[in-house]
Amino acid sequence: MTAAVEVPPTPLPSADPVLQVRNLVKHFPVRGSGVTRRTVGEIHAVCDVSFDVARGETLGVVGESGCGKSTTGRAILNLQPATSGQVIYDGKDVTQLTGSALRVVRRDMQLVFQDPFASLNPRMTVNNLVGEPLVIHHIGESKQARRDVVAELLRTVGLNPEHGNRYAHEFSGGQRQRIGIARAIALEPKVLVLDEPVSALDVSIQAGVVNLLEDLQDRLGLSYVFIAHDLSVVRHIADRVAVMYLGRIVEVATRDALFERPAHPYTRALLSAIPIPDPRKERERRRIVLVGDVPSPAAPPSGCRFRTRCQVFRDDLNDDQRQLCIEQHPALEERGQGHPVSCHYADVERVV
């Protein structure tokens, strides 16, 4: 057993943290095309990410494709070994665990995938799919006992246990995602990492799965790391939200603070870009349209990573002020907005 590890401080500590992530870094090597496949560069997927997740809390992690939110989720579970940093669960650093010790921790931390079509084995029945974690972790005395647990799990996620002998392809997208959730909660975990769990579903179906997740959280006292690009869903489900851009957290705040008082220029642009299904409101809204695309994570800009697309950098700053953005990375800290934000010129503006 690993001894309890020391936990460095974080800009936004929680009272009762279940999971603590500290200075998490994940780099992927870029290999050359020659015979030896030398490493010619590094993709900076996740850079110095720290946060706490409290018991029963939902932390929303949002950002656009390539911002490192999924990689963060996988590194938390040690599905992809972190380059450096710590993920502390139950006094143990998950990134350092291997073999049976890791398996013990994974009982408490589970992942729900985005695509319910790809994440379920097409050759297994629903009973086997949901029962598999029980078999792997030697839970339940007999086959019959396990079958009873599976039936109960299926009822919990709103499926009919009589359909347990069917295969995944016989279910609709929403039902398949429920099977994935049943599988994830089979071991009674404490933490669920949900990687875009409703993105692949139609809107009328999506609402049902979101309600199920909220219901399960209340009943089982789960903590969620809810990774999503859809901020409307995050506003609905999350207690706190971390916004990521190019591998770094740029702003983290409680839900209402983030949506009502976004302080980072990227958060403001992101929020203003999301269409609201209300024609009158849409006509009145001012949209911050960012220029260009996300820079390559293989060669991120110096200083502040958002400066190449930043509307404040472009329009409101003079050359001296810009120099600071170019030279110095703005630390994620409280800057008078009431929550940590990683911008030298953070300012609150309402956009929703």
Add this chain to the structure above:
Amino acid sequence: MTLTDSPGTAGTAAGVKPVLEVRDLSVSFPTDDGLVQAVRGVSYRLMPREVLGIVGESGSGKSVTSLAIMGLLPRTARIAGSACLGDQELIGAPYSTMQHLRGRRISMVFQDPISSLNPVYSIGWQLAEAVRAHHDVSKQAAADRAVDLLQLVGIPNAKERASNYPHEFSGGMRQRVVIAIAIANDPEVLIADEPTTALDVTVQAQILETLDLARRETNAAMVLITHDLGVVAGVADRVLVMYAGKPVETGTVDEIYYSSRMPYTLGLLASLPRLDDRKGGALRPIPGSPPSLLNLAPGCPFSPRCTYRGDVCDEQEPELLEVAPGGHRAACHFSDQLEQRREAPVLETDATLQEELA
């Protein structure tokens, strides 16, 4: 918002002819299991410069309708009905006629820009090809026009970028190129099929602006197909809601969003988590899932999922009938009661929707 500067045209202004008129369009596909009725009678009129949003879930037939109009369905598809572009009938038109119309008078932007561009030709070449397909101009003139178009859709260093290949562009830039190709010949009608679904939200905002610019530059009317009710709210003048291959409601954006008379539309709006929702509370999903379009049962296809269902719903499919003057139509046996009940909150979802929109 710059996206909605055109007034909400009712579509019935006297003397103005629609640029595209679709009547009773139906499409079915024979399969091993039987006939799949993907589209079961769609009619709409698209007025000049108008933006019509077509919304619906996967499998509602919104894309198949447009592919039928463009003549892009496989030969096995059985198509009936009519679609007139001005005076030109498109359904059943010979290949050579369609070849002459597509890209010149009616063009389309697809969801996935990487599969709509040819990976082995440069962007400039593909744009010039679109120009030369319909105009007898020199190669040089076409290449110049290509650069102008790239500039128009907001590609920086257009002159240098024209010699790049699709893989050298990002997703958003590729979609701009596809839009440039679509407007290369100043079409009358532009059909955009989920143009921003594959893109991130900040890029989506850029592309919606580009589409709006392209539309104003060419004076084209646009059909915007999407599942995102937020995008439609900001961009469209009129909306057509589709369910199980049929339009179930049509009207101006305000009519659809604020005084819908169709339970499916009401349910769809109520089920959305909203960015501007401060109250929280459980979402209201529509129970069940869309019906199979194979051997569709008689009656209203939405009735198994509908909270306001009556006996008549299982027997007779409601027609799309006018519920308010000015072109607001809904296909529901109880559409008149939906309005009456609006004040007295008998209908649960209806009441909360009103509350949310207030």
